[in-house]
Amino acid sequence: MLQFFRNFFKTGTGVAVTLGFVGLIGLAFAGADIASSGSFGGVAGGDRVASIGRTKISTSELIKAATFSVEAARRDNPQMTMKSFLAQGGLDQVLEQLLDGSATGVFGDNHGIVAGKRLIDSELAKAPALQGLDGKFSESAYRQLLAQRQMTDAEVRQDIGQGLISRQVLTPAAFAATAPNDLTMRYAAMLKEQRSGVFAALPSAVFAAKTLPGNGEILAWYGAHKAEFMRPERRVIRWATFSADVVKNVPAPTEAAIAARYQADKAKYAASESRKLVQLILPTEAAARAIAAEVARGGSLDAAARAKGLSTATLGPLTREAYGQQASSQLADAVFAAARGARVGPVKGALGWTLVEVTAIDHKAGRSLDQARGEIVTALTAENRRKALTDYATRIDEEFGKGGALSDAAKEIGVTLQQTAPLTADGKVYGKPGESAPKELARALQAAFAMESESKPQISEIEAGKTLLIFDVSQITPAAPAPLAEVQNDVAAAIRLEQGMAKARVAALQVLAAAKKGTDLGTATRALNVPLPALSPVTMSREQMAMMGERVPPAVGLLFAMAPGTVKIMPAPRNSGWLVVRLDKVVPGNVPAGDPLLAAITPEMGKLVGREYVEQLRRAIRTEVGVKRNQAGIKAVIAQLSGTGAQ
Numbered sequence: 001m002l003q004f005f006r007n008f009f010k011t012g013t014g015v016a017v018t019l020g021f022v023g024l025i026g027l028a029f030a031g032a033d034i035a036s037s038g039s040f041g042g043v044a045g046g047d048r049v050a051s052i053g054r055t056k057i058s059t060s061e062l063i064k065a066a067t068f069s070v071e072a073a074r075r076d077n078p079q080m081t082m083k084s085f086l087a088q089g090g091l092d093q094v095l096e097q098l099l100d101g102s103a104t105g106v107f108g109d110n111h112g113i114v115a116g117k118r119l120i121d122s123e124l125a126k127a128p129a130l131q132g133l134d135g136k137f138s139e140s141a142y143r144q145l146l147a148q149r150q151m152t153d154a155e156v157r158q159d160i161g162q163g164l165i166s167r168q169v170l171t172p173a174a175f176a177a178t179a180p181n182d183l184t185m186r187y188a189a190m191l192k193e194q195r196s197g198v199f200a201a202l203p204s205a206v207f208a209a210k211t212l213p214g215n216g217e218i219l220a221w222y223g224a225h226k227a228e229f230m231r232p233e234r235r236v237i238r239w240a241t242f243s244a245d246v247v248k249n250v251p252a253p254t255e256a257a258i259a260a261r262y263q264a265d266k267a268k269y270a271a272s273e274s275r276k277l278v279q280l281i282l283p284t285e286a287a288a289r290a291i292a293a294e295v296a297r298g299g300s301l302d303a304a305a306r307a308k309g310l311s312t313a314t315l316g317p318l319t320r321e322a323y324g325q326q327a328s329s330q331l332a333d334a335v336f337a338a339a340r341g342a343r344v345g346p347v348k349g350a351l352g353w354t355l356v357e358v359t360a361i362d363h364k365a366g367r368s369l370d371q372a373r374g375e376i377v378t379a380l381t382a383e384n385r386r387k388a389l390t391d392y393a394t395r396i397d398e399e400f401g402k403g404g405a406l407s408d409a410a411k412e413i414g415v416t417l418q419q420t421a422p423l424t425a426d427g428k429v430y431g432k433p434g435e436s437a438p439k440e441l442a443r444a445l446q447a448a449f450a451m452e453s454e455s456k457p458q459i460s461e462i463e464a465g466k467t468l469l470i471f472d473v474s475q476i477t478p479a480a481p482a483p484l485a486e487v488q489n490d491v492a493a494a495i496r497l498e499q500g501m502a503k504a505r506v507a508a509l510q511v512l513a514a515a516k517k518g519t520d521l522g523t524a525t526r527a528l529n530v531p532l533p534a535l536s537p538v539t540m541s542r543e544q545m546a547m548m549g550e551r552v553p554p555a556v557g558l559l560f561a562m563a564p565g566t567v568k569i570m571p572a573p574r575n576s577g578w579l580v581v582r583l584d585k586v587v588p589g590n591v592p593a594g595d596p597l598l599a600a601i602t603p604e605m606g607k608l609v610g611r612e613y614v615e616q617l618r619r620a621i622r623t624e625v626g627v628k629r630n631q632a633g634i635k636a637v638i639a640q641l642s643g644t645g646a647q
Contacts, residue, residue, distance in 0.1 A: 049095065049633040052102045053625045057095075062637050064151075065094045071450065078232035078425040079479055082641050091638060099627055100618055101162045106625045108165035115164035123160050132390070144401070173617045174610030184605050188597050191543040192589025197559050199536040200525050202508050203577040206532060208500030212492050219484065221498075222491045226481035229490070233479040234422035234430045237448050238406055239471035240415040241440055241462060247388040253380035261376050262369045271366035274317035277335065278357040280305050281313075281349070288346030288353035295343055301357040317362055327354065386465040393468055397459050406457035406472045413470070422477060425449045444471050451476075497575040508569040508578035515567040521582050541589070543597070555579050 048056040066082070069090060073080040085091070108114065124130060125137040129145065132138035146153060179187075213221070222229070262269065278301050282288040294304045302312045315323070324332035331347045331354060338344050338358050345355040396409050410417045420437055422430040427445050429435035437445060444460050448471065457472040484491065507528050514524035525532055538559065545552055545560060558570055562583040569580050591597060 047633070048630055049637060050099055050102075050627060050629045052099065052627050053106045055102060055106055057098050057102055059633050059637050062091070062095060062098065062634075063641065065098055066091055066637075066641060069094050074233075074425050074449070075446065076426070079230045081479065084227075086638060086642055091634075091641070095634070099622070101166060103622050103625050103627055104166045104169050104618075105162035107621045108169055110625070113165055113168050115161040115168075117157075119164060120157050120160050123164070124156075169621075170614050170617060173613045174607075177606050177610035177613055179602070179605035179609045184598065184602055185591060187605060188591040188595065188601055189589040191546060191597065191601070192541060192591055194539065194541045194587040194589070195559055195583060196537070196539040196585040196587075197562075197581060197583040198521055199538060199555055200511065200521055200580040200582075201533045201536070201572070201577060202504045202511075202525075202528075202580070203533070203572075204497045204500035204504050204575055205577075206500070206530050207503035207507065208496040213495045217495060218488060218491050221495050222484050222487075225491075225494070228494070229482045229487050230479055231477075231482050232424045232430070233449075234424060234477040235448055235473050236422055236475035237420045237437070237441060237444070237471055238417050238474045239420070239438075239441060239444070239469060240410050240413070240417050241467055241469050242413050242415050243467050244385050244389045244465070246413055247385060247392050250381070250385045250388050253377055253384065257380055258373060258376050259369065261380060262372055265376075269367045269372050272319060272364045273336070274319050274362045274364075275323075275336065275358055276314070276316035276360035276362075277318065277323070278302055278359055279313045279315055280310065280355045281352045282310075282346070282355070283352045285346060285348070285353050288355055292343065292346060292355055295355075295357075301343060301355060317360070331356070389465065389468070393459055393461075396470065400457045400459065404457070405455070406470060409457065409470055415470075419474065422475070440469060441471070444469055448473050494575070501571070501575045501577065504578045505569075505571070508580055511580050512567055512569050515580070515582065521567070521580065525580075555581055559583055 048058050049062050050057045066085070070080060070082050070085050073085065073090075124142070130137055130142050132141060142153075146156070280288075280291065280301055282291065291301070291304050291308070295301050305312050315326075318326070320332050320336045323335065328347075328349055331344070331349060334344045334347060335356050335358060340358055340361050343355065343357050346353040347356075348354075396404075396413075399409065400406075407417065418438075420429075420441070421432065421435070423437050423445070424430055425445070427437040427442070429437070440462060441448075443462065444458070447458055447460070451473050454473050454476055457470060460469045460471070461467075462469050507530075510528065511521070511524045514527065515521055522535055525535070538556070540556065540559075542560060545556060548556075554570060554573070558568060558581050562568060562581065564583055564586045567580065567582045569578055571577075572579055
């Protein structure tokens with residue numbers, strides 16, 4: 001989870017959003033159901049964790065931000081808890097983001113950089129959770145979420161405003177940044193550098209004891225390593241879908257409504273004419289007249305243009321008004337006065353001299369109210385049905401808000417409730433690889449895992465105006481260590497690996513000492529008198545390593561951090577053993593002029609420079625506005641979160 005934040009904040013967008021993290025909280029809260037942590041106030045150690053100029057970050061703000069981060073992380077890692085988040089330094093990152101966001105907001109206020117009400121309104125309107133069944137912003141949904149999340153309208157608007165100001169302040173700092181050519185050349189040469197070496201693996205399993213550990217040892221080791229055997233939180237969801245067919249007796253459109261719609265769409269039903277055109281724009285009148293004269297002798301405008309290496313544009317069908325907006329009213333009048341197959345021009349326009357050929361004319365007769373009645377009735381009937389469905393769904397939602405049961409709603413609708421197997425937050429069926437939640441629940445999973453308790457029904461839309469979903473959580477199984485009886489064999493294997501890991505380290509140190517004295521790596525490993533894998537020679541360039549992205553093996557990373565002729569050891573992941581790494585040869589890179597690598601890395605180097613500019617601006621902003629931490633308040637927040645965070 002923390003790696004996700006680190007990677008995101010390295011991007012250009014991420015840097016700007018980082019400083020608007022409080023705004024991000026507001027948007028994320030509005031865009032999805034994020035569980036509240038309960039009580040956010042009354043923390044010992046003061047009411048603030050930091051001050052920025054004359055403003056402050058309260059303890060409640062930090063707790064809310066940390067809670068949001070944990071809930072967001074759970075979508076990718078269902079086993080994430082508040083305690084593990086704190087242990088990984090997550091609170092420090094969140095506080096840094098809050099400090100930067102607030103500092104940039106204060107800086108913007110000081111220098112007249114603001115986010116107006118209309119801009120903030122537009123951000124709120126984009127949030128999916130704040131849209132009603134008609135796809136438009138719902139004031140009632142907004143107020144309901146404010147109440148559920150214990151936030152005020154002012155808090156959310158301030159948060160979003162800070163994020164928008166951060167974008168205005170920071171994005172220009174990184175815009176069009178470029179790195180010096182010498183720096184780019186040096187970096188490219190470094191990527192071309194090639195290294196050769198050898199890896200020797202000393203697996204823990206080779207050095208592990210052959211006998212199984214005793215029950216007492218297993219019990220003690222399990223007690224100290226329960227976190228390694230955590231089961232993710234699981235939830236069982238009850239659900240049912242229903243369509244617009246549930247709405248009975250939808251009123252038919254009235255004559256007044258039909259007439260009003262016809263009047264509102266009068267232009268749609270009026271007589272119209274559209275034309276398809278071939279157009280050529282030339283820079284000079286002389287060139288345009290030469291083409292026009294050639295076309296007049298026979299042939300098409302397109303053929304004449306291609307003969308001179310030019311290309312025409314095919315337009316339409318377009319009405320006179322639409323073409324007039326593209327070209328000019330003068331040219332549109334001339335084109336729409338011409339017959340099919342006629343040529344118009346040259347006529348001077350904003351981009352040059354224009355020639356036009358009329359290739360097709362489509363006349364549409366106007367339709368009277370009686371002629372358009374069927375189409376209008378169909379449209380109004382569909383709208384009435386959608387509105388009736390919206391009203392029906394709103395009533396059910398209100399009943400849920402008053403404590404109504406999911407079973408009662410299902411009975412009223414006339415549908416049968418279904419129940420899932422235990423699901424994890426990523427929508428997978430627990431304990432059954434390859435099985436997932438029904439596709440109808442895709443939009444509801446996030447909300448279901450944000451519910452604080454069972455039997456809190458909600459209604460959601462699957463297909464706009466057509467299909468709706470009612471659901472609740474019937475069972476919540478918190479994340480917890482697996483019972484020892486179920487994982488005893490795994491624990492025994494882990495103990496043996498851990499013991500083997502310790503012995504493998506001793507052996508690796510022995511090989512290292514021999515290699516430093518000049519002994520060949522193969523000879524040194526054979527001297528251990530244990531069956532080991534064959535040595536693994538490797539030759540690789542930095543460019544090849546960079547192409548691996550985040551999948552670079554740690555041993556390869558070590559190889560590119562060593563000096564030639566040296567030998568080092570390192571542990572392999574998950575107690576699987578030790579590695580001995582020897583670097584034999586380094587071949588410096590050479591980048592000739594015109595190498596495609598230069599064109600590839602120049603934009604990336606510019607992004608790196610841009611991020612450095614942004615980072616320097618962030619630090620300068622903090623210095624200008626003044627940032628002071630309240631360590632007592634920070635410690636108090638940590639104490640409260642760790643004491644109540646077994647989430």
